[in-house]
Amino acid sequence: EASLEGELGDLSEAHLNSNSSGQICVTWKGLFRSHHVHLPDYSGALFLTSFFFVQMMKFAWDNYKLYALGKNELRPLTKNGHIGNMFGGLRGATVIDALDTLYIMELEEEFQEAKKWVEKSFDLNVNGEASLFEVNIRYVGGLLAAYYLTGEEMFKSKALELGEKLLPAFNTPTGIPRGVINLGSGMSWSWGWASAGSSILAEFGTLHLEFLHLTELSGNPVFTEKVMNIRKVLNRIEKPQGLYPNFLSPVTGNWVQHHVSIGGLGDSFYEYLIKSWLMSDKRDAEAKKMYDDALEAIEKHLVKKSAGGLTYIAEWRGGILDHKMGHLACFSGGMIALGAEHAGGEQKQQHMDLAAEITHTCHESYSRSDTKLGPEAFRFDSGTEATATRLSERYYILRPEVVESYLYMWRLTHDPKYRQWGWEVVQALEKHCRVEAGYSGIRDVYTTTPNHDNMQQSFFLAETLKYLYLLFCEDDVLSLEDWVFNTEAHPLPVNHTNFKAKASVH
Numbered sequence: 001e002a003s004l005e006g007e008l009g010d011l012s013e014a015h016l017n018s019n020s021s022g023q024i025c026v027t028w029k030g031l032f033r034s035h036h037v038h039l040p041d042y043s044g045a046l047f048l049t050s051f052f053f054v055q056m057m058k059f060a061w062d063n064y065k066l067y068a069l070g071k072n073e074l075r076p077l078t079k080n081g082h083i084g085n086m087f088g089g090l091r092g093a094t095v096i097d098a099l100d101t102l103y104i105m106e107l108e109e110e111f112q113e114a115k116k117w118v119e120k121s122f123d124l125n126v127n128g129e130a131s132l133f134e135v136n137i138r139y140v141g142g143l144l145a146a147y148y149l150t151g152e153e154m155f156k157s158k159a160l161e162l163g164e165k166l167l168p169a170f171n172t173p174t175g176i177p178r179g180v181i182n183l184g185s186g187m188s189w190s191w192g193w194a195s196a197g198s199s200i201l202a203e204f205g206t207l208h209l210e211f212l213h214l215t216e217l218s219g220n221p222v223f224t225e226k227v228m229n230i231r232k233v234l235n236r237i238e239k240p241q242g243l244y245p246n247f248l249s250p251v252t253g254n255w256v257q258h259h260v261s262i263g264g265l266g267d268s269f270y271e272y273l274i275k276s277w278l279m280s281d282k283r284d285a286e287a288k289k290m291y292d293d294a295l296e297a298i299e300k301h302l303v304k305k306s307a308g309g310l311t312y313i314a315e316w317r318g319g320i321l322d323h324k325m326g327h328l329a330c331f332s333g334g335m336i337a338l339g340a341e342h343a344g345g346e347q348k349q350q351h352m353d354l355a356a357e358i359t360h361t362c363h364e365s366y367s368r369s370d371t372k373l374g375p376e377a378f379r380f381d382s383g384t385e386a387t388a389t390r391l392s393e394r395y396y397i398l399r400p401e402v403v404e405s406y407l408y409m410w411r412l413t414h415d416p417k418y419r420q421w422g423w424e425v426v427q428a429l430e431k432h433c434r435v436e437a438g439y440s441g442i443r444d445v446y447t448t449t450p451n452h453d454n455m456q457q458s459f460f461l462a463e464t465l466k467y468l469y470l471l472f473c474e475d476d477v478l479s480l481e482d483w484v485f486n487t488e489a490h491p492l493p494v495n496h497t498n499f500k501a502k503a504s505v506h
């Protein structure tokens with residue numbers, strides 16, 4: 001491996017070609033000579049390509065460790081750490097988010113460094129305003145996945161301790177939690193920007209997977225009770241045209257604003273419905289029905305085709321469509337494919353086609369930019385197709401949703417184009433986001449003049465690099481039969497036999 005590492009050279013110029021029978025050819029200019037590797041099957045290419053991703057992860061981690069260990073994120077241009085105000089005094093978001101990726105990539109030394117930090121320096125006795133959602137998906141999810149992959153009790157006890165600290169957020173008249181919680185005092189309140197003190201669908205709807213595991217591991221039913229009550233409230237209220245608006249009052253239990261989106265503010269609520277059913281080993285019929293009904297309403301009211309033939313999912317504001325898709329909404333290709341797998345008859349093909357079309361549209365949002373990375377939001381109006389029209393929507397912050405859909409589409413269809421598309425992303429990341437000390441987001445995907453935002457998001461290590469790596473692994477590495485990924489790509493085991501406490505990926 002060492003000699004290959006020295007030989008890698010400029011990865012951004014590497015080309016990966018595959019033909020319909022699955023042959024792969026990788027060409028790249030190494031430091032000393034050009035390489036041209038033609039492989040009769042994926043196995044050799046798998047080694048090469050996954051080797052690249054491991055190097056990328058190591059580079060992202062090493063720089064975080066060097067300049068920002070113990071802070072939440074790395075600022076790769078100024079070479080320092082960033083704390084931010086999302087995690088209420090908790091630190092080390094990148095450490096916790098990176099744990100499972102380091103582990104599955106077999107970056108043993110780096111995993112031990114991360115583990116040691118969690119053991120010795122991760123402080124849970126903090127005061128400050130935390131996002132319930134972010135702490136749950138990154139910290140609780142990250143610790144749970146680390147526990148299930150390694151069997152190390154330390155991860156489990158920290159996950160449980162943190163889970164307990166989130167419970168006061170549910171003390172509202174309806175039991176719908178508020179978005180912000182002080183982890184020290186237990187005081188909770190709604191986001192200042194959320195209209196009329198409302199709670200956000202994608203926030204209170206993205207707790208189920210983690211909370212079921214907290215009950216499983218602690219024996220304490222309270223976690224499951226809290227999330228089952230959320231479901232009860234949602235089932236009780238009327239849905240306009242069968243759609244779920246993004247804002248709900250935790251006091252009255254009524255919708256506050258009729259904005260519906262499968263992107264930001266709504267997204268992972270839908271994801272957690274289908275994944276709750278899968279994680280229950282297909283026993284949670286209620287979650288499946290909620291997912292099926294929601295998707296039916298989305299198909300009926302929000303799925304549209306552009307003049308140029310691109311399928312997209314629009315947003316809905318009180319009955320008026322906004323013909324825009326956020327990068328966040330691009331996870332839905334993967335989600336719909338995952339659900340389609342288990343649909344019956346005609347619907348299976350219909351949903352698989354929809355998933356492929358959405359993933360294709362999201363790929364178009366990448367391929368129509370100069371950097372080959374996609375914007376934060378793209379539109380389908382006034383002659384625009386899959387392109388950002390507003391200056392404020394041209395940025396790319398290392399988000400995973402598009403490669404996430406490539407991974408699911410690959411696993412479920414084995415169409416080689418998804419690996420090809422994943423490879424395009426790798427090359428674009430190397431060319432436009434890699435800087436001297438890590439990876440950075442960019443402010444404008446439509447210019448190749450460097451315009452870095454100086455932030456290496458923790459989800460780049462948790463999700464983007466993990467999904468890319470898995471895209472080039474065999475299907476049995478974190479198989480979709482045995483694992484569900486939480487919305488931060490932390491793998492949680494499927495309840496085949498009462499959640500096997502320790503599962504091995506290798």
Ligand code: DMJ
Nearest residue numbers: 268399400401459487488
């Ligand atoms: C991540 O924290 C999660 O994927 C979440 O569901 C959405 N936002 C980021 C990545 O874009």
